[in-house]
Amino acid sequence: MGAGGTGSSVSRRSSLSPLTSASWVTSKAGGRYEMLWHMMRQASPLGTRELVLFALLVKAYALVYTFSRVHHYTLWKFFAKLLWKNAATRPPVLIVLILLGWSWVVRTCTAAGMELELVLGGPTKPSSMAVSCALVLTNIFLSVHLVHLLASEVPGLTWRPWLTTNVLLHAVLALVIAAPHKWLHADARTSLLRAAWDSLIAPFAPVSFWHVIVADYATSLAKAFADVQLLFCEAHAIASLPEQPGAPYTRTTVLWEQMHPACVDSPFNPALLALPFWVRLCQCLHVYAHTKEQKNLWNALKYSTAFPLIYLGWHRRVYPSPFASRLFVLAAVLNSSYTFVWDVLMDWGMLRWDKERSCWSLTMREQTIISARKATYALLAAFNLSLRFLWAMAVFGAVPTRGHGMFFFEAMEIARRTVWAAFRIEWEYVAKVLPKASATYAAVDKDSIDGEDASLLPVHDVERALDRGPKGAATAGARALRPLGTDVDL
Incomplete structure (x- = not known):
């Protein structure tokens, strides 16, 4: 709910005396x-x-x-x-x-100094x-x-x-x-719902960076979508039970456990689990159709690795066997490894090929915004890797996967997605916004920026210099920086 309509200033009330309840x-x-x-x-x-x-x-x-x-x-x-x-x-x-x-x-x-509207495509709440x-x-x-x-x-x-x-x-x-x-906040909700609807019809709707953020958050809620299907399936099954006059009352938790196998093994459950990944797959193919950039096909392949994992998880429940379990583990390793490598190299742009040293040499990118410490980004990668592979604990029975165990996994996935989003936005800002800001600044009269030599300014000081320049130059820079349609790294 970040890229809403025109953001109004937040009205601040005067301080109130402490309330007893508070x-x-x-x-x-x-x-x-x-x-x-x-x-x-x-x-x-x-x-x-x-x-x-x-x-x-x-x-x-x-x-x-x-x-x-x-x-x-x-x-x-x-x-x-x-x-x-x-x-x-x-x-x-x-x-x-x-x-x-x-x-x-x-x-x-x-x-960190980022103007989110230049990345998300509209005023940010x-x-x-x-x-x-x-x-x-x-x-x-x-x-x-x-x-x-x-x-x-x-x-x-x-x-x-x-x-x-x-x-x-x-x-x-x-x-x-x-x-x-x-x-x-009707304008923010409208923006969110419009992005969700555009994502559902991705082959026929434009794809912006805001659409990508919303759809990627939806992949982290995939299990929640399946949970909603499970709730309404079990509620319908329990409500449809025939009344038996004189029969003792059966607790809902008992009936829930009785109905659970039929509802969780329903094909609708894995279908809802797969829906967010299908949406992202369609978005990647849509962008490829417009840009012809091969990286979008590799990204589409990344999301397609979720489908064997979902199918094998369902198959393992319905037709349990050691072979099905081994296939499920293999699919989970493939999916988690692929997505982790993509996070580090593409979504965050953390590593760059250093061709001067060796064709296989990787170095950390120099330009960062959120943190100046490279150790922060190393910890980020470790944090992401550990949460990507937390599913292994459930696969090998280390923790229960229902009740508090499943809630723990889902909450940790939300935490991972939250951190992912911040550094994904940072990389989009570094890769798309700052180069355009640098080009715009180069066209501004150097004498209008308090006598500073524009050629000597580091890239991360460009926006600060623009703010000190004439209002017309700043406005022109903002227009130049605004994201364009489907020109987005997925």
Whole structure:
């Protein structure tokens, strides 16, 4: 939700006296939570009300946890019911994590001096907007689950509060995000939805860098798409069970486990898992059709390696055998290795061939923006490599892959994608924006830039010099820097 329409200035309210509910939330959190509180309060004109509602909901949850009579929760079980118990609970939490991660991406890139609108193709909302949206969705999430927890305290209910409220939550979140209302940053949501729609019809729609970012985030949500299919499949199966008068009530969790094999083995599950990769494949082929650059075919091949992995994972569940497991591991190694190498060489441009030393010599690129320390980029590569191969822990049974185990893997993938996005934007800025800025600056009268010699300025000082030049030159430079249609490295 970063490349929205015209960005309005964020209105900041005057400081309010500390609220009792807010103090209750932040009393044990220390300085970090106080900083988060301050950032959230300035997120939007509705930030204060949203934060007060959040504090009240947290208090309500504390009361339910403390005084529950029907359910005797441990703290682990209490959070499990909300966050990671199974496929019904995880997708909304992942959406909130993505918004918080995108806020970090925007803050990191802008703090490094990058003008994101020159890369994303339009005015970019401030990082506080993503935090505000995450807070709104969190309040919806907590409100709906509070109904579930309170209803669970009433004995004798047969409308299955846990399952019903989870289905309702997904429907409400879909309406809040996709409905044509003016609430919740309508221009940013419109930009996001338009990019998502263009990505779905990629062979027939333009592909910009913003489309690429949105579609790549969708690949990190592939398991969440499959989780949504699983939720609605199981909800339909449970709701379709015939009523048996006089029969004892069967808990929803028991029925969920009974219906799980049929729903997870449905062909719709792997189809939704594969959909984001199919979208990226079509985008790569679309760009190749316009540019004829062979690297787009190699990128398309990268995304196509996900399909054998998805099929073999499904085949291993339905027709288990040692041979199927070995093929699955082989496909996973191929996919993870290919994507990791592509991340380092193409998406981040971290390594360059040094032909002066040797035809096989690789060196770290000199020009960086986010960090001047090369060790940061080495740690980035190691971080990406480890998370790319975390799937191996599940394959070899080191951790459970349902419940908290699957939530851990999905959350780590969101973390990896967040870091990937920041450095992907950096490389796009270095490769596309700065060369155009340098060319534009060379055409500006050197005497108009406080007497500095333009030929002696390093590339990373070009934009700073442009800002000190005449307004007309800066405007011309901004126009020259704006990304062009499908001219994008995928």
